[in-house]
Amino acid sequence: MFAMKEEDEEEDVPDLIPFATKKVPVTIITGFFGAGKTTLLNHILTKQHGKRIAVILNEFGEGDSIEKSMSVGEKGELFEEWLELRNGCLCCSVKDNGVKAIENLMEKKGKFDYILLETTGLADPGPIASIFWLDEELCSDVYLDGILVMVDAKYLKQHFEATKQDGSINECQRQIALGDVILVNKTDLVTSAELDVLKETVRSVNGFAKLLETSHADVDLDDILNINAYCLSGDMKLEDVFTKRGFSVRDKHTIDQSVRTLTLQFNGNVKRSELDSFLQTLLWEKTVQDNSGRTMNILRLKGLISLLDCEERLVVQAVHELYDSHYTTKWESQESRCNIVVFIGQNLDKSILENCLQKIIIPT
Numbered sequence: 402m403f404a405m406k407e408e409d410e411e412e413d414v415p416d417l418i419p420f421a422t423k424k425v426p427v428t429i430i431t432g433f434f435g436a437g438k439t440t441l442l443n444h445i446l447t448k449q450h451g452k453r454i455a456v457i458l459n460e461f462g463e464g465d466s467i468e469k470s471m472s473v474g475e476k477g478e479l480f481e482e483w484l485e486l487r488n489g490c491l492c493c494s495v496k497d498n499g500v501k502a503i504e505n506l507m508e509k510k511g512k513f514d515y516i517l518l519e520t521t522g523l524a525d526p527g528p529i530a531s532i533f534w535l536d537e538e539l540c541s542d543v544y545l546d547g548i549l550v551m552v553d554a555k556y557l558k559q560h561f562e563a564t565k566q567d568g569s570i571n572e573c574q575r576q577i578a579l580g581d582v583i584l585v586n587k588t589d590l591v592t593s594a595e596l597d598v599l600k601e602t603v604r605s606v607n608g609f610a611k612l613l614e615t616s617h618a619d620v621d622l623d624d625i626l627n628i629n630a631y632c633l634s635g636d637m638k639l640e641d642v643f644t645k646r647g648f649s650v651r652d653k654h655t656i657d658q659s660v661r662t663l664t665l666q667f668n669g670n671v672k673r674s675e676l677d678s679f680l681q682t683l684l685w686e687k688t689v690q691d692n693s694g695r696t697m698n699i700l701r702l703k704g705l706i707s708l709l710d711c712e713e714r715l716v717v718q719a720v721h722e723l724y725d726s727h728y729t730t731k732w733e734s735q736e737s738r739c740n741i742v743v744f745i746g747q748n749l750d751k752s753i754l755e756n757c758l759q760k761i762i763i764p765t
């Protein structure tokens with residue numbers, strides 16, 4: 402089921418950018434039951450006082466009791482609106498339907514400054530993210546800002562180690578893999594030594610996300626909103642993202658888990674057609690295997706690529722099978738063109754992926 406609530410302030414802060422031209426960011430908030438998602442939503446709504454923030458609850462199953470029990474801010478008019486989706490929950494609906502339903506609601510109720518989309522405990526944020534991750538050409542009113550994962554420090558170990566009967570990646574690891582920001586919440590319930598282990602566990606899966614520790618979801622909003630995770634802006638180099646987050650480009654794999662982060666760097670240039678063909682083989686055809694014959698299952702990929710005969714850097718992003726790319730800043734004429742690709746997924750084999758990339762690189 403799908404419901405929307407909004408904190409509607411009468412004295413809205415005037416916006417400098419006209420509504421008609423401003424796209425509305427969407428942050429997906431995911432995490433296990435009880436991790437602190439509602440606490441975080443309340444924290445955001447209180448701190449963003451005066452902004453029109455829509456909170457969307459993407460629920461599976463029957464009934465609306467969960468939505469109704471949720472409080473959103475202490476002040477402001479609260480209303481609940483059912484979005485008209487033909488196929489039940491948002492991630493099961495056709496991509497355009499979900500976005501269209503939100504756009505229709507904004508036409509009716511006025512545009513929001515921000516949309517927070519909370520998913521149920523076990524949801525895979527991948528399919529939901531793909532709904533909001535739209536091509537520029539579609540001229541949508543909304544765009545995906547990032548995926549925020551809340552982790553319960555008290556129960557992370559239990560959730561992380563749970564095995565699925567069919568051998569697939571469990572929900573906890575899947576969520577962590579896709580996080581652009583990961584909040585390890587409820588730090589008041591664990592010792593600092595336990596917390597260090599938890600953070601290392603999270604890092605073993607996702608070495609790229611911004612990792613924050615919180616108690617009662619108390620976080621600086623600048624760290625979690627407007628992060629532009631799906632559109633690295635022109636002046637922000639992928640290398641900078643690594644450096645600013647306090648860890649260097651590395652292949653961190655201290656814990657033996659099936660989902661992990663692998664970062665590869667290489668100098669040289671790549672032909673566009675060969676890059677596409679590599680990505681399609683890896684993401685669509687899924688014929689790239691590790692040395693035991695297991696398919697490499699990519700959950701998330703980010704890359705900074707130097708294309709042959711191209712002055713601008715190319716940023717590539719993928720979530721599951723979906724990938725997209727766009728040009729950013731120009732390479733300096735004297736600069737050595739260092740490509741970086743970050744893979745987050747299962748059965749990643751460094752030497753095989755290196756071989757695949759070597760085949761498409763034209764050394765400088």
Ligand SMILES: Nc1nc2c(ncn2[C@@H]2O[C@H](COP(=O)(O)OP(=O)(O)OP(=O)(O)O)[C@@H](O)[C@H]2O)c(=O)[nH]1
Pocket residue numbers: 432433434435436437438439440441521522586587588589590615616617618
């Ligand atoms: N001790 C402690 N309790 C917390 C913290 N954050 C949230 N809680 C409490 O944990 C409980 C669950 O928090 P919620 O914010 O409702 O969690 P949720 O993720 O929205 O839960 P669901 O809606 O069931 O998915 C509440 O009683 C919160 O007050 C924290 O950092 N420390």
